[in-house]
Amino acid sequence: MRGLQLTAYGEAADVVRLVDVPDPGAPGPGEVVLAVEASPVDPTDLYIIAGVYGELPPLPHLLGCEGVGRVTAVGPDVGHLKPGDLTVVPPLSNAWVERVKVSAFWLRPLPDGDVDQLSLLGINPATAALLLSEFVTLNAGDWVVVTAANSAVGRSLIPIARSRGIRTVTVVRRPELVEELRELGSDKVLVDGPDLAVGIADATGGAEIALALDGVGGETTQRLLDALPVYGTLVLWSGMSGQPAAVSAPHLIFTGQTVRGFWIVNWLKVPGNPERFGKICEELAPLIASGAISLPIAGTYGLEQYAEALAVAARYGGKVVFHPNGRP
Ligand SMILES: NC(=O)c1ccc[n+]([C@@H]2O[C@H](COP(=O)([O-])OP(=O)(O)OC[C@H]3O[C@@H](n4cnc5c(N)ncnc54)[C@H](OP(=O)(O)O)[C@@H]3O)[C@@H](O)[C@H]2O)c1
Numbered sequence: 001m002r003g004l005q006l007t008a009y010g011e012a013a014d015v016v017r018l019v020d021v022p023d024p025g026a027p028g029p030g031e032v033v034l035a036v037e038a039s040p041v042d043p044t045d046l047y048i049i050a051g052v053y054g055e056l057p058p059l060p061h062l063l064g065c066e067g068v069g070r071v072t073a074v075g076p077d078v079g080h081l082k083p084g085d086l087t088v089v090p091p092l093s094n095a096w097v098e099r100v101k102v103s104a105f106w107l108r109p110l111p112d113g114d115v116d117q118l119s120l121l122g123i124n125p126a127t128a129a130l131l132l133s134e135f136v137t138l139n140a141g142d143w144v145v146v147t148a149a150n151s152a153v154g155r156s157l158i159p160i161a162r163s164r165g166i167r168t169v170t171v172v173r174r175p176e177l178v179e180e181l182r183e184l185g186s187d188k189v190l191v192d193g194p195d196l197a198v199g200i201a202d203a204t205g206g207a208e209i210a211l212a213l214d215g216v217g218g219e220t221t222q223r224l225l226d227a228l229p230v231y232g233t234l235v236l237w238s239g240m241s242g243q244p245a246a247v248s249a250p251h252l253i254f255t256g257q258t259v260r261g262f263w264i265v266n267w268l269k270v271p272g273n274p275e276r277f278g279k280i281c282e283e284l285a286p287l288i289a290s291g292a293i294s295l296p297i298a299g300t301y302g303l304e305q306y307a308e309a310l311a312v313a314a315r316y317g318g319k320v321v322f323h324p325n326g327r328p
Contacts, residue, residue, distance in 0.1 A: 002303050002324070003097035006061045009051025012310040016049060018303055021062065024101035027075040032104040034069025034087065037328040038119035038300075039095035041313035041320040042066065049310070054263060064089075064096030064322070066122035068115055078104050085109040088281055091122045091268060096303060098324045106278030113289030115328045116321045120152065120295050125284045126277065127237060127264050128157035131213050132166065134267070135260060136233050138211065140165030143204050145224060147171040147192065148215030148240050149181055152295045152319065157213070158184045159292040160284070169203050171196065171220075192216070197226035211235070218243030225257055233258045295319055302326065 003021045008014075027033050044065045047053040067089040071081050081087060087107045089095040110118055131146075131153075132138060144161060146154055149170030161168045162185045170186040172178065178189045188203035190196065200209065209232065212224040217239035224234055225247065234257065236245060247259060267273055287293045298318030301309035306322075313320040 001098040003094070004063045004303055004306050004322075006049055006057075006059060006063050008059060009049070009056070012046070012049050012314070013307055016063065016306055016310060018306060021097065024099055027073050027078070027101055027104075029075050029077050030103055030105055031075040031101055032071050032078055032081055032087075032107065033073040033099055033101050034089055035072050035099050036064075036067050036069040036089060036095050036097060036322075036324045037086070038115040039064045039067030039089065039322045039324065040116075040120050041310060041322070042123050043316075044123065046310075046314060055265060062094035062097055064094050066091050066119065067095035067322075068110065068119045068121075069095075069100065072099065075104065080104075081107060081109060086115065086118070088118075088122050090274070091126075091277075092265065096306075096322055096324065098303075106275045108278060108282060110281075110285050111289040113285070116297055116300060116319075117288050117291075117294060118285065119321055120319060121281060121284055121288055123264065124152035124295070125156035125160065125288065125293055126280050127262075128153050129160050129280050129284060130264065130267060131157065131235060131237055131262060132161060132164065132211075134262065135235050136211050138164070138166050141167065142210040143167045143169060143207050144211045144213065145169045145171065145200055145209055145227060146213040146215070147220055147224065148238060149186070149189070150174070150177045151215055151238070151240070153215060153237065155181075155184060155295055156293050158186045159287055163287060163292070167204075169200055169209075173216075192220055192223070194219075194223070196220070196223040200227040213237060214245070215239075216241045217245040219246050221245035221259075222248055222251070225251060225255070225259075228255070228257055231256045231258070233260065235260045235262050237262050297321060300327070
């Protein structure tokens with residue numbers, strides 16, 4: 001069968017190859033084989049290809065961080081999935097292949113829906129859901145601020161927060177996105193700038209901000225800290241500006257605020273979290289199937305079109321999705 005393999009770290013055009021790889025064979029106890037129907041190109045894939053990620057796999061490496069697949073065979077003791085079910089390819093399971101054998105213990109059938117959208121569930125919507133639940137206890141009516149809000153993480157977070165009754169101030173860098181994010185359900189949308197903290201206070205009527213989620217870094221991080229109360233919490237989940245997160249030492253000392261980082265890869269390694277991840281998929285799949293979470297798709301491609309697909313993905317203008325077994 002075919003798969004996309006990374007042969008060295010570098011420019012995608014030079015280091016990614018379409019190769020023949022052995023079929024995964026029959027599933028053992030606790031395993032299923034999935035025919036991958038859709039698998040996106042995430043920034044994570046591009047970082048791994050470039051060799052600039054938090055953890056790099058030994059080479060050669062079969063690529064593809066997430067996706068959805070149709071069950072083709074189940075192991076002897078697997079009763080909760082059957083052939084024909086659509087389910088998530090567990091994150092970081094090498095999904096840019098025709099078939100993959102995975103551990104099935106937390107996998108569940110997905111509802112009917114757009115497979116391209118469902119294929120995006122495991123990294124960005126899941127990260128958005130975890131950012132809202134792993135750091136502070138949020139109650140209905142609480143305010144959360146998120147930057148890089150037009151990203152797949154930000155666009156997922158808006159409907160997830162709404163479904164939990166949490167109110168959002170979303171922050172973008174381009175004014176033309178304000179109306180679009182309002183239509184997605186963000187309570188308030190602001191454009192980043194030196195007066196961000198004042199804008200947040202105006203937007204919420206001075207309400208306390210329960211959590212700040214920063215995907216930008218640079219000067220934006222301190223602006224968010226300025227909007228947080230004493231002992232408030234800010235979580236960095238990306239640094240899209242490419243600049244070090246500017247944090248004033250006196251400010252942190254005098255406010256006792258907490259600055260944390262979050263990386264879903266580490267979170268998934270904690271014992272018990274794969275099962276919790278399964279529960280998150282159960283919460284998110286209906287939001288995706290109903291269209292409440294819908295991420296812009298730039299195009300869909302066969303594995304053999306990988307050069308074009310990776311070039312389009314690198315422009316970050318919507319998600320690129322592979323269909324390893326042809327159009328579903
Ligand atoms: N920590 C984790 O566990 C975790 C999980 C998932 C994703 N991530 C990371 O989150 C990031 C976004 O991923 P994604 O798939 O959501 O990406 P995406 O959909 O391509 O969105 C990228 C976003 O970054 C914004 N951006 C780009 N350059 C910027 C700059 N200089 N200043 C401010 N904003 C800038 C873009 O703004 P415009 O909309 O204006 O173009 C866009 O909204 C990636 O770095 C990814 O690795 C982290």
